[in-house]
Amino acid sequence: EPEVTQTPSHQVTQMGQEVILRCVPISNHLYFYWYRQILGQKVEFLVSFYNNEISEKSEIFDDQFSVERPDGSNFTLKIRSTKLEDSAMYFCASTGKASYNSPLHFGNGTRLTVT
């Protein structure tokens, strides 16, 4: 079964540094998402991306965050200047359709630790 893959599995960075989290969505999918989960809390929507642009973003996704699909296969999330509160699991997801009942396929996540 095709999978969404994410790298690295764990990233440790110092406060103020830039990080890039990488995702390879399922190859024929067209809609891409980032979610995050702070330890012990619920999964939260960050951003959705379609046709090379952001479709929707949450309040969390401020100007410190950006997304890109640089080469048609990778989908990246960049945090420009990390804060301690950015420490979380970051999950990439993709789907082939935007219909309301299409389930999302999640990657195995990148655990970001900001020190």
Next chain:
Amino acid sequence: RKEVEQDPGPFNVPEGATVAFNCTYSNSASQSFFWYRQDCRKEPKLLMSVYSSGNEDGRFTAQLNRASQYISLLIRDSKLSDSATYLCVVNSIGNAGNMLTFGGGTRLMVKP
């Protein structure tokens, strides 16, 4: 009011027991509903979609009550491997269609 609300548990049950989880959601315009399962420090995995007429998948039965904005999941004959956190997930209306809103999850522990 939280958008998607669940009892966090934990529910501690013996193997073979039947257990039910409930969930309420606040957005009456929500279109789609799902139960996801999440193991510790892993990604959410789709367990099942929830349809208006109710639906069953093996030992799992999901029900939706739109009037009460209430979703349930019933697990029969629970197995040790069912131990996980069960996430109630609702699709919020957005431009991309799939902006999911997650509940905080209900933790299930099945004991031998």
